[in-house]
Amino acid sequence: MSKILENLRYADSHEWVKLEDGIATVGITDYAQHALGSIVYVDMPEEGDEVTAGEEFGAVESVKAASDLISPVSGTVIEINTALEDSPELVNEDAYGNWIMKVEVSDPAEVEKLLDAEGYAKICEE
Amino acid sequence: MKYYDKLIFELSRPGRKGYELPATDFGHDAFAEMPATLMREKDADLPEVSELDVVRHYTNLSNKNFGVDTGFYPLGSCTMKYNPKINEELAALPAFTQIHPLQDEKSIQGALELYWNLQHALSNIAGLYEFTLNPYAGAHGELTGLMVMRQYHIANGDLKRTKVIVPDSAHGTNPASAMVAGLQVVEVKSKPNGSIDVEDLKPLLDDTVAGIMMTNPNTLGMFETEIMEIAKLVHEAGGLLYYDGANLNPLLGKVRPGDMGFDIMHINLHKTFSTPHGGGGPGSGPVGVVEKLAKFLPNPRVKKNSDGSFTITTDEDSLGSISTFLGNFGVMMKAYAYILTLGKENLKNVGPMATLNANYIKESLKDDYLLPIEGVCKHEFVFDGLKDKSTGVTTLNVAKRLLDYGFHAPTIYFPLLFHESMMIEPTETEALETLDEFIEVMHKVAAEAKENPDLVKDAPVTTLVRKLDETGAAKNPILTYRHLVSEDNK
Numbered sequence: 001m002s003k004i005l006e007n008l009r010y011a012d013s014h015e016w017v018k019l020e021d022g023i024a025t026v027g028i029t030d031y032a033q034h035a036l037g038s039i040v041y042v043d044m045p046e047e048g049d050e051v052t053a054g055e056e057f058g059a060v061e062s063v064k065a066a067s068d069l070i071s072p073v074s075g076t077v078i079e080i081n082t083a084l085e086d087s088p089e090l091v092n093e094d095a096y097g098n099w100i101m102k103v104e105v106s107d108p109a110e111v112e113k114l115l116d117a118e119g120y121a122k123i124c125e126e
Numbered sequence: 127m128k129y130y131d132k133l134i135f136e137l138s139r140p141g142r143k144g145y146e147l148p149a150t151d152f153g154h155d156a157f158a159e160m161p162a163t164l165m166r167e168k169d170a171d172l173p174e175v176s177e178l179d180v181v182r183h184y185t186n187l188s189n190k191n192f193g194v195d196t197g198f199y200p201l202g203s204c205t206m207k208y209n210p211k212i213n214e215e216l217a218a219l220p221a222f223t224q225i226h227p228l229q230d231e232k233s234i235q236g237a238l239e240l241y242w243n244l245q246h247a248l249s250n251i252a253g254l255y256e257f258t259l260n261p262y263a264g265a266h267g268e269l270t271g272l273m274v275m276r277q278y279h280i281a282n283g284d285l286k287r288t289k290v291i292v293p294d295s296a297h298g299t300n301p302a303s304a305m306v307a308g309l310q311v312v313e314v315k316s317k318p319n320g321s322i323d324v325e326d327l328k329p330l331l332d333d334t335v336a337g338i339m340m341t342n343p344n345t346l347g348m349f350e351t352e353i354m355e356i357a358k359l360v361h362e363a364g365g366l367l368y369y370d371g372a373n374l375n376p377l378l379g380k381v382r383p384g385d386m387g388f389d390i391m392h393i394n395l396h397k398t399f400s401t402p403h404g405g406g407g408p409g410s411g412p413v414g415v416v417e418k419l420a421k422f423l424p425n426p427r428v429k430k431n432s433d434g435s436f437t438i439t440t441d442e443d444s445l446g447s448i449s450t451f452l453g454n455f456g457v458m459m460k461a462y463a464y465i466l467t468l469g470k471e472n473l474k475n476v477g478p479m480a481t482l483n484a485n486y487i488k489e490s491l492k493d494d495y496l497l498p499i500e501g502v503c504k505h506e507f508v509f510d511g512l513k514d515k516s517t518g519v520t521t522l523n524v525a526k527r528l529l530d531y532g533f534h535a536p537t538i539y540f541p542l543l544f545h546e547s548m549m550i551e552p553t554e555t556e557a558l559e560t561l562d563e564f565i566e567v568m569h570k571v572a573a574e575a576k577e578n579p580d581l582v583k584d585a586p587v588t589t590l591v592r593k594l595d596e597t598g599a600a601k602n603p604i605l606t607y608r609h610l611v612s613e614d615n616k
Contacts, residue, residue, distance in 0.1 A: 035545055040600035063596040064539050089597070 002031035010120035011072040024073045027099040036062035042084045049077045075105040130186040134173045144177035202506045202537035202549025205397035213460035227451040238436035244462045253384025254414035258423045260453040267392025267411025268303035277422040277445045291338040300339045320346035337366035341373045345541040347503035357387025376505035379474035399461035410457035424448045479554035480505040490565045494572035511546025519575035521546040527585035531567045
């Protein structure tokens with residue numbers, strides 16, 4: 001079974017968000033890394049890029065498939081996880097520990113619209 | 127089998143060669159007349175080997191191949207049917223192999239007649255007005271077809287039509303071709319049974335739609351029963367229907383895309399019409415269209431004159447040229463040989479036999495493998511991995527284990543509608559004994575997955591190369607011979 005953490009919010013496109021002091025930390029879920037298989041590349045935005053909720057902000061490539069990353073929030077990218085540049089497999093090891101980007105959100109209410117752990121668990125069962 | 131992994135460059139010895147050129151007949155030194163700027167400064171680094179070196183090298187390499195001549199090749203969506211040797215024999219006739227595209231057309235009437243006859247045979251089979259045989263393969267055919275679609279809307283002054291609707295179950299080439307053709311892709315959802323959701327389609331049909339791309343049967347091997355309704359809706363909205371011919375095999379001689387309302391289609395001669403497929407083919411992707419689109423087809427074209435002779439023409443309304451000359455002519459000859467060998471009556475047996483074979487395997491295996499969509503399929507079907515998910519054995523593991531038993535793996539992880547897709551297409555050319563043998567092995571692998579899952583997870587064990595490090599290959603690819611040599615010397 002895939003891990004789903006209680007204190008995070010989720011998009012139905014399998015990204016997770018943790019909002020703290022107006023900064024959203026974004027990654028992909030354990031379910032997503034499991035479905036993708038061995039991840040070989042994470043295409044990340046650059047610091048200062050604007051991202052929009054519901055729109056693509058990068059991509060994850062595994063030996064099985066390449067999938068777009070969809071931003072669950074809107075705002076400005078303030079940091080990316082550079083460790084993933086050389087070691088994308090970290091996402092497979094711990095999808096929640098190894099976030100992809102941090103965003104200064106322009107509308108914190110967007111996070112409230114995302115799924116909670118229970119709602120996301122249902123999506124994964126479908 | 128002895129393991130052989132040499133590169134031709136490793137066999138090279140200075141001065142060794144397998145040929146001797148005669149003295150020039152023309153009495154002058156061509157090199158002396160060449161401008162200095164066109165001359166290489168260093169000799170090309172080509173391998174220097176004897177004829178025997180070359181023959182042994184490539185024979186040894188070819189022995190590592192698995193092809194449809196070696197064994198069963200149930201690669202879904204690829205129609206890996208047997209390639210009859212009579213095709214090769216006819217395509218090798220010197221009267222065809224020793225002609226040149228720039229020859230006077232009076233001296234290549236036979237070749238042009240063959241092109242014209244094949245165009246018309248495909249028109250009859252597809253129910254479409256005119257074909258071009260110029261595109262080099264399936265995706266090139268898709269691009270050509272979409273360029274026709276775009277050209278049609280441009281000619282109508284209907285410039286806002288830039289959207290192409292593609293089902294979420296489509297072959298990956300469909301959205302890719304649409305993007306390359308400069309059009310935008312809009313996805314339409316499929317219903318749980320895999321067919322297009324007409325209710326999801328309706329709101330997408332506005333005056334910005336250029337057309338829809340479909341394959342029928344779809345990528346789950348199921349016939350789109352609502353195709354007439356879909357064609358009506360798309361046409362009413364001013365769009366065109368594109369038929370991806372990858373799945374034409376089960377319909378051959380039975381149902382024609384033109385009769386289903388399609389305006390444009392491509393045919394993969396290297397699938398449906400038995401020409402070699404894979405390893406670069408080469409392929410051929412003829413594109414057929416309805417009458418109102420015929421003038422947009424690419425140049426050059428072959429026309430029949432009133433006196434029965436043939437001529438190469440160009441048309442002003444054409445979208446232009448998409449290939450050098452008239453495409454992959456050798457492939458056309460093989461496809462034409464196939465059509466004439468089978469004849470009109472036998473062509474009609476291809477689809478039903480391909481369909482029967484696919485259903486036979488599907489019904490025989492559905493106790494062990496998860497069949498997400500019940501019902502009669504066409505030429506192929508999809509399992510969502512093993513039925514028993516508790517063993518941790520994945521579709522990839524099963525595919526690798528099949529290699530140990532001498533079968534090529536089916537298509538895996540496509541379509542994307544399921545996590546553990548395994549797409550099986552036996553084609554009509556396999557005998558009952560082969561199908562039974564495959565079914566027996568698939569049952570055996572399912573049993574192994576329960577009793578000894580590690581055996582399946584570690585497969586293949588009997589092949590020349592064991593399980594490959596796909597992550598390593600993607601992360602640290604070694605792409606050049608020199609790199610390989612320097613790695614060795616470290």
